[in-house]
Amino acid sequence: MKIEITRSGGFGGITRSWSLEVSATEAEQRWLPLARAEGGIDHADAPGGTGEQRDRFTYRIAIGYTEVYVFEGRPDGPWRELIDRARSAKAAPSTASAATPPAAAPPPAPSPADHHRTAGDATPEEAAPEEARDAGPGKPRELL
Amino acid sequence: MRRGSAVVGTLRRRIHDAGGREELPGNLVRAEGAPLTGDAATDEAYDGLGSTYRLFSEEYGRSSIDGAGKPLDATVHYGSNYDNAFWDGERMVFGDGDGEIFGRFTASLTVISHELTHGFTQYSTNLQYQGQSGALNESLSDVFGVLVEQRELGQDAGAASWLVGAGIFTPAVEGQALRSLKAPGTAYDDDVLGKDPQPATMADFVDTTSDNGGVHINSGIPNHAFYLAAVALGGKAWKGVGRIWYEAVLSGSLPADCDFPTFARATNDAAGERYGAGSREAEAVAEAWSKVGVPA
Known part of the structure; x- marks a missing residue:
């Protein structure tokens, strides 16, 4: 299964993306339960989830149709391991881009049954790609 | 909200070295008045904090970023190949860059002054980061x-x-x-x-x-x-x-x-x-x- 990681923010405000192929077993036994476990958590310092920190990174991690937002607040834990693996995966495509314009073409709509927006309040409108939506509060997790 | 202070305090800088780890603050490597260390990032951070302090102090009469003489803290050599600089609410933190896209972030004075100004904003308007x-x-x-x-x-x-x-x-x-x-x-x-x-x-x-x-x-x-x-x-x-x-x-x-x-x-x-x-x-x-x- 493909895991896509998109990093935004930082001093430069440059969005970068990495992807990683993991086995279905690993995705289903490790990453999907971890992402789903974070659903519904109300992060006290959202939006932004950054507290008084400025110029830090926020990661959007998409595991199939399940996505989670991870704030760079703490450096250790499983999400950090996943991010490091994706960044070092030489075979995986690595792209970087500026913010996607609001007119970005949406991908095929996911099945509602498969769509889990674990880091926020999912609505039908949010099934559109992140960059295609109007600015709204992200609710990133800190790296665990 | 704290207004600008009419009393200009004393510049107090403390530069720490994280030694490539992601732990703050790291080891103190240059305090106010100490001589050059020979480490570029340390000395650039020290000088950059001084330049920023002087703008606010000498031009606008503000005593440090909080208007009350707050010491200015920074950490250099944060993380391994860390391609960022940030303000953590108390201090500036500078990575050495990934060597692929970014070199060390202290190489530009504007990066140092940018981060320290986040402190000024935090202690004045504290504009929401969204x-x-x-x-x-x-x-x-x-x-x-x-x-x-x-x-x-x-x-x-x-x-x-x-x-x-x-x-x-x-x-x-x-x-x-x-x-x-x-x-x-x-x-x-x-x-x-x-x-x-x-x-x-x-x-x-x-x-x-x-x-x-x-x-x-x-x-x-x-x-x-x-x-x-x-x-x-x-x-x-x-x-x-x-x-x-x-x-x-x-x-x-x-x-x-x-x-x-x-x-x-x-x-x-x-x-x-x-x-x-x-x-x-x-x-x-x-x-x-x-x-x-x-x-x-």
């Missing part, structure tokens, strides 16, 4: 960041580069800096990084959920307004428009969720109060906001 207020938060760091450099170099507005982060890209990157106040959207255009996404006017405002709602992107609009006002007036930007921006921040009229028009009105008011309604300065500020499409 959407337009977040873009204003970023813009203030860019504006005072470049003013610190211009003051150090003795540059008039017309001679300055108006670049943020010049010199931190590796030679492999097609770009001169991370942002340009003079021409937002032109700082870099690289095969790997893509093109500088900053807009210069409201017509190109970017709606996005990335980057806390585009705080590093839409900051190009108030950045460019500052630039336009500064070059219209000419001379030393930190003394003219810079003071107007500073007084607007401390006016007490900026809510934490301030939007661009509210900030524009605050700068118009500050210009009118200092120089008089209808003054050359007030007209330059109002005209600048009009040109970038922000109603005031």
Whole structure:
């Protein structure tokens, strides 16, 4: 299964993306339960989830149709391991881009049954790609 | 909110070295008054904090970032190949770069002054780091960041580069800096990084959920307004428009969720109060906001 990681923010405000192929077993036994476990958590310092920190990174991690937002607040834990693996995966495509314009073409709509927006309040409108939506509060997790 | 202090305190810098780890603060390697260490990042951070302190202290009479003489703390050599610099609420933190796209972040004075200005904003307006207020938060760091450099170099507005982060890209990157106040959207255009996404006017405002709602992107609009006002007036930007921006921040009229028009009105008011309604300065500020499409 493909895991896509998109990093935004930082001093430069440059969005970068990495992807990683993991086995279905690993995705289903490790990453999907971890992402789903974070659903519904109300992060006290959202939006932004950054507290008084400025110029830090926020990661959007998409595991199939399940996505989670991870704030760079703490450096250790499983999400950090996943991010490091994706960044070092030489075979995986690595792209970087500026913010996607609001007119970005949406991908095929996911099945509602498969769509889990674990880091926020999912609505039908949010099934559109992140960059295609109007600015709204992200609710990133800190790296665990 | 704390207003500017009339009592200028003593500059107290403390530079720590994280030694490539992601643990703060790291080991103290240079305290105030200590000699050069020979480590470029340490000495650049030390000097950059001094330059930033002096702008706020000597030009605007503010005692450190909090108006009460707060010591200035920084950590260098944070993480391994860490390609960022940030403000953690108490200190500035600088990575050495990944060596592929970024070199060390202390190599540009504007990066150091940008991060320290986040501290000034935290202790003054504390603009929310989301959407337009977040873009204003970023813009203030860019504006005072470049003013610190211009003051150090003795540059008039017309001679300055108006670049943020010049010199931190590796030679492999097609770009001169991370942002340009003079021409937002032109700082870099690289095969790997893509093109500088900053807009210069409201017509190109970017709606996005990335980057806390585009705080590093839409900051190009108030950045460019500052630039336009500064070059219209000419001379030393930190003394003219810079003071107007500073007084607007401390006016007490900026809510934490301030939007661009509210900030524009605050700068118009500050210009009118200092120089008089209808003054050359007030007209330059109002005209600048009009040109970038922000109603005031």
